Every structure is written in structure tokens, then in C-alpha cells.
Amino acid sequence: xxxxxxxxxxxxxxxxxxxxxxxxxxxxxxxxxxxxxxxxxxxxxxxxxxxxxxxxxxxxxxxxxxxxxxxxxxxxxxxxxxxxxxxxxxxxxxxxxxxxxxxxxxxxxxxxxxxxxxxxxxxxxxxxxxxxxxxxxxxxxxxxxxxxxxxxxxxxxxxxxxxxxxxxxxxxxxxxxxxxxxxxxxxxxxxxxxxx
Numbered sequence: 352x353x354x355x356x357x358x359x360x361x362x363x364x365x366x367x368x369x370x371x372x373x374x375x376x377x378x379x380x381x382x383x384x385x386x387x388x389x390x391x392x393x394x395x396x397x398x399x400x401x402x403x404x405x406x407x408x409x410x411x412x413x414x415x416x417x418x419x420x421x422x423x424x425x426x427x428x429x430x431x432x433x434x435x436x437x438x439x440x441x442x443x444x445x446x447x448x449x450x451x452x453x454x455x456x457x458x459x460x461x462x463x464x465x466x467x468x469x470x471x472x473x474x475x476x477x478x479x480x481x482x483x484x485x486x487x488x489x490x491x492x493x494x495x496x497x498x499x500x501x502x503x504x505x506x507x508x509x510x511x512x513x514x515x516x517x518x519x520x521x522x523x524x525x526x527x528x529x530x531x532x533x534x535x536x537x538x539x540x541x542x543x544x545x546x547x
Contacts, residue, residue: 353417354415354416354417354422354423354474354477354479354482355415355416355417356413356414356415356416356482356483356486357413357414357416358410358412358413358414359409359410359411359412359413359414359424360409361401361403361409363409363412363414363421363424364397364398364400364401364409365393365397366414366421366424367396367397367400367409367412367414367421367424367426368393368394368396368397368400369393370421370423370424370467370469370471371396371424371426371467371469372392372393372396373469374467374468374469375467376504376507376533376534376535377530377532377533377534377535378451378454378532378533379392379393379396380392380532381447381450381451381530381532381533382443382447382451383395383396384532386442386443405428406428406429406432406466411426411427411428411466412424412425412426412427412467413425413483413486413487413490415470415474415479415482415483417474422470422471422473422474422479423469423470423471423474423479423480423483424467424468424469424483425465425467425468425483425484425486425487426465426466426467427463427464427465427466427487427490427491427499428463428464428466429462429463429464429494429496430458430459430460430461430462430463430464430500431458431460432464433455433458433464433466434455434456434458435448435451435452435455435456450527450528450530451527453525453526453527454502454525454526454527454539457502457523457525457539457541458500458541459498459500459522459541459543461496461498462491462496462498462499462500462543463487463490463491463494463496463498463499463500464499464500464501465484465487465499465500465501466501468480468483468484468487468501468510470483475509480510480513481513481516481517484499484513484514484517485517487499488544488546491546492546496546497545497546498543498544498545498546499519499543499544499546500541500542500543500544501514501519501541501542502525502539502540502541502542503539503540503542504535504538504539504540505524505535505537505538505539505540506535506536506537511540514542514544517544518544518545519542519543519544520542520543520544521540521541521542522541522542522543523540523541524538524539524540524541525538525539525540525541526538527539
């Protein structure tokens with residue numbers, strides 16, 4: 352079994368959107384449900400990635416492939432982009448934005464932000480996540496950053512040990528209330544890793 356790693360391409364957008372939805376564990380569904388008639392949240396995300404508006408573009412992602420299938424991805428960019436924008440305020444209902452206000456205002460300044468890391472379930476625990484984190488660290492350094500950051504649900508007992516094992520530490524608790532879409536009850540952790 353030979354996994355390969357490469358920059359994402361426009362043709363990957365559908366799969367990237369699926370993986371972003373899985374990794375968000377309810378956040379994507381909460382934000383986008385019933386917003387665009389005739390389109391699912393995953394379809395809206397795929398369309399936005401295809402539009403190639405930095406940073407939420409396929410160009411911000413690296414993917415893992417097995418033969419022709421995308422089985423993992425990491426999407427990252429400078430942490431200054433992790434915020435509520437005027438464009439978001441104009442698109443999403445105000446109550447959804449307010450629900451995620453603390454999530455989107457929590458960041459490690461001057462860091463490279465790992466927005467999404469996801470591996471399809473059948474290929475987890477095979478080292479793909481570690482390799483994607485390593486490649487993301489390389490991207491951070493190439494772009495002039497020496498700190499990597501991310502936000503993870505505080506009860507994600509699979510991801511947190513992976514992050515801690517690759518040098519991340521918790522720097523802040525992030526408030527996020529659960530709801531019918533977001534099934535987590537105890538918020539998130541903001542984590543950072545100094546790149547040596």
C-alpha cells in the first residue's frame with residue numbers, strides 16, 4: 352500500500368469538501384444548512400473551493416492519495432485569515448455567526464493555521480495524519496512562519512494524542528456550545544506547535 356502526497360487540484364474539490372465536512376463534525380452542517388436552495392453544505396463548500404478565493408481554496412490543501420483516490424487532506428493558511436469576515440456576515444444568518452464567534456476569534460497570532468486535517472476512516476492509524484502535519488509544517492516554514500496552530504474539539508480522543516505527539520500543546524480553551532448539528536458538549540482547544 353503506497354500513499355502519495357501532492358498539492359490539491361481543482362478536480363479534488365468534491366472530495367476535499369467531503370473531508371472538510373467530516374473533520375468539522377457538525378460545524379459545516381450548522382453553518383450551511385438550508386442556505387443555498389438545491390445544494391447540500393458539501394456542494395457549497397466544493398463550489399467555494401473551486402472558486403479559488405484564498406485562503407479557502409483547493410490551492411491551500413495538500414492531499415494523500417492511494418492510486419487515484421484521495422484518502423486524506425490538510426488545508427492550512429496564515430492564522431490572520433481565521434476570523435469572521437464581512438463576507439461571512441453577509442452570507443450566514445447572524446445567529447449562526449454569533450454561535451461561532453469565540454471559535455472564529457480564537458487564534459495564535461502570527462502562526463500558520465491548520466484549518467482541516469482529515470483521513471478517511473478506513474486509512475486512519477497508518478501514519479497519514481503525521482505525514483500531513485509534517486508537510487504542513489514545511490509549508491509554514493516556506494511561508495515564513497515558525498509556529499503552527501489549530502483548533503480541535505476537546506473530546507476528540509483520536510486527534511489530540513496525534514497532535515500532542517507531533518509537538519502541539521493546548522494554549523486556550525475555546526467556548527463552543529453544542530446543538531442539533533454540533534454534538535460536542537465541552538468546546539474546543541486552541542493548540543500550537545513551535546516549528547524547530
